[in-house]
Amino acid sequence: MSARSAPLDWLQGLGIAIGSGFIAFYANISVAQITPDGTLPNNSNVKLEGNTRIIEGGTTRGDNLFHSFGEFSVPNGSTAFFNNALDIQNILTRVTGKLNSNIDGFIKSNGRANLFLINPNGIIFGKNASLKIGGSFVATTANAIGFGNLGFFSASNPEAPSPLLTVNPNALLFNQIAASPIQNSSIGLRVPDGKSLLLVGGNVNMDGGILNAYGGRVELGGLTSSGTVALQIDDNNFRLGFPAESTRSDVSLANNSGVHVEADGGSIAVNARNLEMTGRSFFQAGIGQGLGSASSQAGDITINATESINLRSGSQIGNLVQPQAVGKGGNINITTRSLSLINGARLDASTLSKADAGNVNIDAHDTVSFNGVSKDGITSGVFSLVNEGASGKGGDIKITTGSLSLTNGARLNNSTFGKGDAGNMNINARDLVLLDGFAREKISAIVSSAGTEEAQGNAGDINITTRTLSLTNGAQILDISTGKGNAGNVMIQARDAVSLNGSFKDQSSAIFTDVLSQGASGKGGDINITTASLSLQNGTQLVTTTAGIGNAGNVKINAHDNVFINGVGSNGLSSAIFSNVLMPEAKGNGGNIDISTRALLVTNGAVMSTSTRGKGDGGNIIVNANTLEAFNGGQLITYSTSNGKAGNITLNVTDQIIFSGSDPKYNSRLAQFSKDKFELPEPASGAFASTVENSTGQGGKITITTGQLNVQDSGKVTVNSAGSGNAGNVNIFARSIRLDNGIVSANTRSINTDPNQLQATITLQVKDLLLLGRGSNITTNAIGENVIGGDININTNILAAFENSDITANSDDFHGGNVRINTKGIFGIQFRDIASLNTNDITATGATRELSGNVQITTPDVDPTRGLVELPVNLVDASRQISNACTPGTRQFQNTFVATGRGGLPMSPTELLQDSSTVSAWVRLRPNAEKANTTPVPQPTAVSTTPIAATTPIVEASGWVIDRNGNIELVAQVPQLNPHSPWQTPASCPVSQGGVKYGKTSAAKASN
Incomplete structure (x- = not known):
């Protein structure tokens, strides 16, 4: 080794030693993540075996084992193992330091002990956190666990647990202004089946985490203010009770977080x-x-x-x-x-x-x-x-x-x-x-x-109670049966209003109770609505139907103020109330439509309809209202297309009924929808009870009771049989009926095989006036071979007709019906063998004269000339006296004649005369220049023998006096009255009773 390389080797060795020291330091830090704090009489101790921290020691109180740590975290890949005795019931672990607990590893314990982890600084469960314990698990950021009056085990004030803490804990105590949160991202937090898993914070947040306590109990929650959360422990589960006066924390779950x-x-x-x-x-x-x-x-x-x-x-x-x-x-x-x-x-x-x-x-x-x-x-x-x-x-x-x-x-x-x-x-x-x-x-x-x-x-059943119910843009309430069972009822109580408006494609906003399919068997449900106001607009509907085996339900509406059914939707469907036997194979009766309200309006193509197409009868329409108005194609309809009976229409309307106008969109609607589907008999507004062609069922009847009935501008009240069944009847009871280009009809194609059963009969009981104008008709015409026209019975005070208006009970091929009219006065219309376009006619024409029906017109049997007196040719002197017709005991006393003059009505004879008089000149008409030389002006004949000077003007009488002989004299100037004079006693003239017999006239004769 060179001298130079030795220092390098030394530095390298130093680096290795330093690196090994850092590794050992970090290992010690990891080991130190579970550290006892030395606050217990018998402290917790932790020893490391591989990646497992074995936790032993702790302080025991009865079945409770207490541990206390300055820090408690379990990193990924590590295990915290509570090596408790098997007889321990609750392991209570507190963290007294300032750090949160980060659990990303494995926590386990022995036996069936419940484990409590208390850290007021917060608890975080990472993605890899998991549990393997024998009992329930409670993680909380509360400050302490309470044991009733026996004391508490506090993480914020780490005192030794009292020897009395031998019972189950019963409370979690929060004394922070804002408790720390609990977060969970683990999918492995699981307790044994039937046990509890509780996260009690501050806020509890789960992001991708899952809690598992199969057959057990999971509770989430917490407080953000001080308070005590009650804790109840039974054999298997923990339950929490939160104080009402404390502010609770938030709980959130995101990204497939959940609880099983x-x-x-x-x-x-x-x-x-x-x-x-x-x-x-x-x-x-x-x-x-x-x-x-x-x-x-x-x-x-x-x-x-x-x-x-x-x-x-x-x-x-x-x-x-x-x-x-x-x-x-x-x-x-x-x-x-x-x-x-x-x-x-x-x-x-x-x-x-x-x-x-x-x-x-x-x-x-x-x-x-x-x-x-x-x-x-x-x-x-x-x-x-x-x-x-x-x-x-x-x-x-x-x-x-x-x-x-x-x-x-x-x-x-x-x-x-x-x-x-x-x-x-x-x-x-x-x-x-x-x-x-x-x-x-x-x-x-x-x-x-x-x-x-x-x-x-x-x-x-669907039961709704509210102030306002609103269905818009195709929204629906449906109670239906397509199987073997009944549809339920829809019961709505809305204090102010029920409103349906709008559609989506072919779906209208609607309320349905239906037996919907041919294979279904069961009763349709009812629709009952109680409200102040009901509105159906732009194709919205109330519908009860049966298409299977079972009756359709009823529609019953009680609307304090009004029912408004209006318009056609963008999908061509009418705003409507329906109760139908929907399919030919259906076996059941249609339901009734029963409406009670102050005002009913059916307008612009809207419909109220009951019908049967199957093996059952159609339902009835019943209306109780103050007013009923149907405009621009608004219709009340009952009909049958099968062997079932069409329903009846009963209208009890105290004030007024108006049927007016026709549907402006009728033709376009028929082009868009087949008549079989849409079932509009015609575009007119009105009431219709009908059977269609090839049907065998009987038509319904229409009964109307009202103050005034107006049928105008093509409006109609019609019963009609186009099949082989009998038509129904029309019965109207009214104070007055006005037909203005309107029709009341009861037409039939049916051969009546029962002579005791009337069909296509119209009966009108009218107290005051029956008026027909502008081509109006009352008709019971029969169409077809061997069909008898229906009868028309009219009782009214006055009957008048104008502008080619007719009353007809004709038969094309057989016997005409009968017309019976009982009236005090008939004007503008009379019986004729054959109707004319230029007159107002009453006809009962049959196929031949012999087959024509009877027309009987009855007026009161009173001779108007009885009791009348022929007046004298000459008038009395207007300035002196009047006729002696009022003289008691005379024959003329039976009748009266009143001359009012040109100055207005006289004063009442029972009142005192005014002390001033009114004098005015007679009004003379300007003579016609063309006839001035040819037409003499008649001169009045004077009754008095005293001539009147030509220059003396005629003065109207302004009062009257009684002379000494008891005669009454008219005077221009009233003399001074003596208030004690007996002349003030009034005279009286009784009025005779007379009358006019139809076809005869009389008049009182008088001359100038």
Whole structure:
């Protein structure tokens, strides 16, 4: 070796020695990551064997073993092994230093002991952290663990544990202003089945981490202010109780973080200020695949967040009974201020096996919001399902909140696709329930169904109580059966309003209760709505139908203020209320539509309709209202296309009914939709009870009771049989009826085989006036071979007709009907053998004169000339006296004649005369120049023998007096009155009663 190389070798050796020293230093630091603090009577000690730190010693109090460390961390690849005695029940480990605990290795213990790790500075579980312990595990950043009145074991004030701490701990004590967080990124934190795993912070954050306590219990939560969290320990599980007065911390899960407790039971609890779950994070409870027994009961998932719960991006809270599992599913219980589920996030309590599903209960003081569909088509919302292949009862969904919204394809769904009934839906929203929009071809909806033809069970009921319910842009409420079971009922109570508006493609905003498929068998559900105002616009609908074996449900609406059904949607569908027997193969009756409201408006192509196309009768339409108005094609329709009866229409409207105008879009709608599908009898507004061609069922009848009925501008009230069944009848009871280019008809093509059964008869009971104008018609015409025209019965005070308006009971081929009119006055219309386009006609024409019907017009049997007296030719002297017709005891006393003159009405004879008089000259008409020389002006004949000077003007009388002989004289100037004079006693003239008989006239004769 050269002299020069020796120093180099020395330096190299020094470097090696220095490097070896650093390695040894870092190794000692690693070893020092679990360091006892010497604060216990019997201190903890740690020894290293390979990568395992064996922890022994510690202080024992009864079944409790206490350890205390200045620092406690487990690096990746290392193990912390608590080498405890097997009879130890609880291992309580505190960290009294200033560093957090970073657990990225393995923690294990002996026996069945529960392990508590307490570090107020924070706890972090890395990706490689895992547990192998025999009992439950509690990680907390609380300051101390309490033992009731016996004392506490504190990390902030590391005193020796009292000899009395021999019982189970019962509290976690927080005395920091802001407790430190707990973070978990490990997927290997697992406790034995049936045991508990608790993370109690400050904030609890999980990023890609998973907690596993199969069949046991996981609790997450904490406080950000001082307080005491109660801790209850039973044989298998720990439970926490959070103080109401303390501020809670936040809990968050991200990037597929989750909790598994599903097995033969298992529960999850979260107590937080806010809960945030993103990136497909999850809570999963229930009964695992192939597990359980008949007595098994899955635990609940209970989340209590004082502020908000937000689930996003496919995150899920599920409590499921998995395939081949046995038992009963658990519930999902949520209490918060606001709940939000977005982009495929969902709550799911369903069964996929032979077990009942659990319930979902949501109590959110302010808002509940479900929004959107994930990229892979998962719908946001709440689900409690009996899935295909499962047999069991579906769970209920109950939501109590201030406002509930389902938007952009979100859903609430409790349905059965297996063997078992679906649960019920109960929504109580203080202010608003909103369903709006669609996403990825899915509409926002509330659904309860027997959802496939293989399903054997009933759909559940949907009950909604709120101030306002709004369905827009195709959103729907559906309660349907496509299997062997009944559809449920939809019950809505909205204090202010129920509003449906808008459509998406061929989906209109709607409420359905249907027996939907031909293979279905079951009763359709009812729709019951109680509100102040109901609005259906732009193609929105209320629908009850049956297409299978079973009756359709009823629609019953009680709207305090109004019901407004208006318009046609962009998809060509009418705004409507339907109850239909939908298919020819269907076996069941249609339901009734029953509406009670102050004002009903059906406008612009909107429809109220009951119908039957199958083997069953159509339902009835019943309206109780103050006013009913149908404009521009608004229609009330019952019809039959089969052998079933069309339903009846009964309108009880106290004030007024108006049927006016026709549908301006009718032709374009027929071009877009076949008449079979759309079933519009014609474009006119009105009430229609009909059967269609080739049907054999009987038509419905229309009964209207109202103050005033106006049928105008092509409006109609029509019963019609175009098939072989009898037509119904029209019965109208009104104060007045005005037809202005309107029609009341009862037409038929049916041969009436029962002479005791009237068909196509119109009966009008009108108190005041029946008025026809502008080509209006009342008609019971019969069309076809051997068809008898229906009867028309009219009772009215006054009947008047103008502008080619007719009353007809004709038959094209057979016997005309009968027309019976009972009226006090008939004007502008009369009986004719044949109707004319230039007159107003009453006809009952048959195929021949012998086959014509009878027309009977009856007016009161009163001779108008009875009791009348022919007046004298000459008038009395207007300045002196009047006729003695008022003289008592005379024959003329039976009648009166009043001459009012040209100065207005006289004063009442029972009042005192005024002390001033009015004098005015007679008004003379200017003579016609052309007739001035040919037409003499008649001169009045004076009754008085005293001539009147030509220059003396005629003065109108301004009063009257009684002379000594008892005669009444008209005077120009009233004499001075004597208030004690008996002349003030009034005279009276009784009025005789007379009348006019139709076809005769009389007049009183008088001359100038």
